[in-house]
Amino acid sequence: MSHVHLPPSWQLSERLATPESAWLDRRRLLASLGLAAAGLALGGDLLATTGCFREPSPADILRPALGARFAGRFPAPRNPAYGLGDDRAPTPEIIAGKENNFYEFTIDKWAVWELAMPWARRHGVDPWTIEVAGLVERPARLDLDDLFTRFPLEERLYRFRCVERWGMQVPWTGFPLARLIDHCRPLGAARWVRFVCFDHPDTLPGQASRPYFPWPYFEALRLDEARHPLAFAALGIYGHALPMQHGAPWRLVLPWKYGYKGPKAVVRIEFTAARPPTFWNTVAANEYGFYSNVDPGRPHPRWTQRSETDIGTGEMRPTLRYNGYPEVAALYRGDEV
Ligand SMILES: Nc1nc2c(c(=O)[nH]1)N[C@H]1C(S)=C(S)[C@@H](COP(=O)(O)O)O[C@H]1N2
Ligand SMILES: [Mo]
Numbered sequence: 052m053s054h055v056h057l058p059p060s061w062q063l064s065e066r067l068a069t070p071e072s073a074w075l076d077r078r079r080l081l082a083s084l085g086l087a088a089a090g091l092a093l094g095g096d097l098l099a100t101t102g103c104f105r106e107p108s109p110a111d112i113l114r115p116a117l118g119a120r121f122a123g124r125f126p127a128p129r130n131p132a133y134g135l136g137d138d139r140a141p142t143p144e145i146i147a148g149k150e151n152n153f154y155e156f157t158i159d160k161w162a163v164w165e166l167a168m169p170w171a172r173r174h175g176v177d178p179w180t181i182e183v184a185g186l187v188e189r190p191a192r193l194d195l196d197d198l199f200t201r202f203p204l205e206e207r208l209y210r211f212r213c214v215e216r217w218g219m220q221v222p223w224t225g226f227p228l229a230r231l232i233d234h235c236r237p238l239g240a241a242r243w244v245r246f247v248c249f250d251h252p253d254t255l256p257g258q259a260s261r262p263y264f265p266w267p268y269f270e271a272l273r274l275d276e277a278r279h280p281l282a283f284a285a286l287g288i289y290g291h292a293l294p295m296q297h298g299a300p301w302r303l304v305l306p307w308k309y310g311y312k313g314p315k316a317v318v319r320i321e322f323t324a325a326r327p328p329t330f331w332n333t334v335a336a337n338e339y340g341f342y343s344n345v346d347p348g349r350p351h352p353r354w355t356q357r358s359e360t361d362i363g364t365g366e367m368r369p370t371l372r373y374n375g376y377p378e379v380a381a382l383y384r385g386d387e388v
Contacts, residue, residue, distance in 0.1 A: 112164055113148045115292035116171040116299035121199040126206065126290035127224045133207035133281075135220050136375075141208060142219040142363035144289045150362055151296045152213060153315060155248070155255040155268065166256055167295035174254055176300045176316070185321040186241035198301055199286060201234065202226040206290070207283060212345050212374045214309040218359045223304055224287030229278040231320075237274065241322035245271040246303065249316040264334065270314040271327040271341070272305070276382055281306060307373040309343045340388035345374035349388070 115122070135141070151163035156170065181193040204224055212218045232244065250267035252258040258266050276282065283304045286292060293299040298315025305312050311331050321327070331339035338352055347357050347370035359370050373379050 107168070109145045109148075112168065113144060113289070113291075113294050114168075115287075116167075116176045116295040117195075117292045120177060121195070121286075121292055124199055124204055125224060125287055125292060127204035127287070128206065129222075130205040130207050133209065135208050135210065139210065139220050139361070140363070142221055142361070146363050147219055147221050147288070148294060148296060150217075152215075152310060153296060153298070154257045154261070154264065155251075155266075155316075156257045156296075158257065158261075164294070164296040170254065170256075171295035171299065174251070176295070179300050179318070181317065182319045183235045183321075184319065185245075185323050186238040187322055188236040188238060191235070195300060198284075202230045202284075204286065206287075209283070209304060209306040210374050210376075211304070211306060212309060212359060212370070214311060214339070214343070214351055214354070214356075216354050216356065216359050217362050218368075218374075219362050222289055223283055223285040224290065224292075225283050225285040225301070225304075227280055228282040228284045228303060229280065231284055232274070232277055235320060235322070237322040240324050242274055243271055243323045243326050244274055244277045245269065245319075245321040245323060245327040246314045246317045247319035247321070248314050249318050265330060267318075268314055268330050269327070270303070270312060270329050272312070273326075273382075274322075276305075276379075279379060279382060281376060281379060307344055307376040307379045309339075309345060311339065312343050342383070342387035344379070344383065344387065345370060346372060348372075 149164050150160050151167075152160055153163045153167065156163045156166040177195060179195050179198075181198065183191045183193065204226060206222050206224045208220060208222050210218060210220055237244070246269065248268040249255075250258070252262070252266065258264075272282070283306075284301060285298075285304045286301050288294075288297050293302070301317060302315035303313040303317065312329075326341065329339075329341060332341055345356070350356055356370050358367050360367050
């Protein structure tokens with residue numbers, strides 16, 4: 052039964068309010084009948100043509116979506132200024148790689164990898180173009196060579212916190228977002244930066260099945276937040292380029308904010324004078340604010356944020372203000388939502 056991704060009970064409640072509860076019940080039923088492989092087949096094209104399902108190897112599950120391209124850029128030197136302290140251990144790679152949020156594929160976080168892997172195999176993320184637009188000196192287009200070779204790469208261990216009350220610790224490879232922003236040369240009037248993700252309603256199963264969401268996924272930061280040294284453009288994880296489920300070929304990581312502030316598979320960067328809207332704030336403003344800094348004192352309407360569970364150890368621990376990165380406090384008055 053190792054290939055059945057049944058969530059532990061503490062993770063169930065967040066899904067019961069969704070239309071997906073029917074799907075979950077179906078999976079549990081299949082599992083209890085010993086037909087888990089049939090359930091998995093619904094997730095993609097992993098059922099071998101023989102009709103006999105075999106769990107892909109961890110190497111397959113975690114394989115970079117870019118294959119061997121840019122493999123020579125990894126592993127990058129670890130920046131010792133960004134560690135976890137001694138109270139937390141890095142999350143096992145296979146656990147982080149099989150529990151994801153990536154609604155373009157599915158809202159079932161234990162099935163993202165099953166769908167992302169075949170999508171990347173069929174459609175690929177190479178070539179990839181990032182359009183730089185808005186209040187910039189010179190609107191431009193960046194390609195994978197720009198992204199992977201223009202900036203020195205480094206590895207950082209970061210805490211990561213999802214609003215759904217789970218946390219993990221992972222090594223990201225990339226460069227400070229500030230370097231990319233400086234490279235884009237925003238004009239003085241630019242105060243905000245907006246990010247837009249890939250958009251393939253014809254092939255991304257989560258976009259196709261949920262047309263009522265305001266696709267493509269979009270996020271935004273105030274320019275000084277985006278320039279903070281902690282704000283990171285991630286091209287890799289665990290010492291290699293990103294597998295699709297983590298947002299290949301690149302994504303943002305803002306470790307003091309809830310995870311949804313870090314868009315995956317970004318194709319557009321736009322500098323603006325007015326604050327841009329964001330995907331989750333547009334969908335449910337009462338649940339997801341613009342700033343979304345991790346704050347144990349500000350409960351989400353459906354989840355207290357006082358504590359969180361580590362997806363690696365299962366351990367419950369108190370949530371830390373700014374997720375344990377107090378150095379960002381200087382960016383805020385403290386009451387931003
Ligand atoms: N394009 C896109 N980016 C996204 C999401 C998404 O659904 N689509 N989910 C967000 C959420 S809610 C979280 S918690 C993180 C999860 O990142 P991980 O799967 O690499 O852990 O990605 C964020 N970025
Ligand atoms: Mo999340």
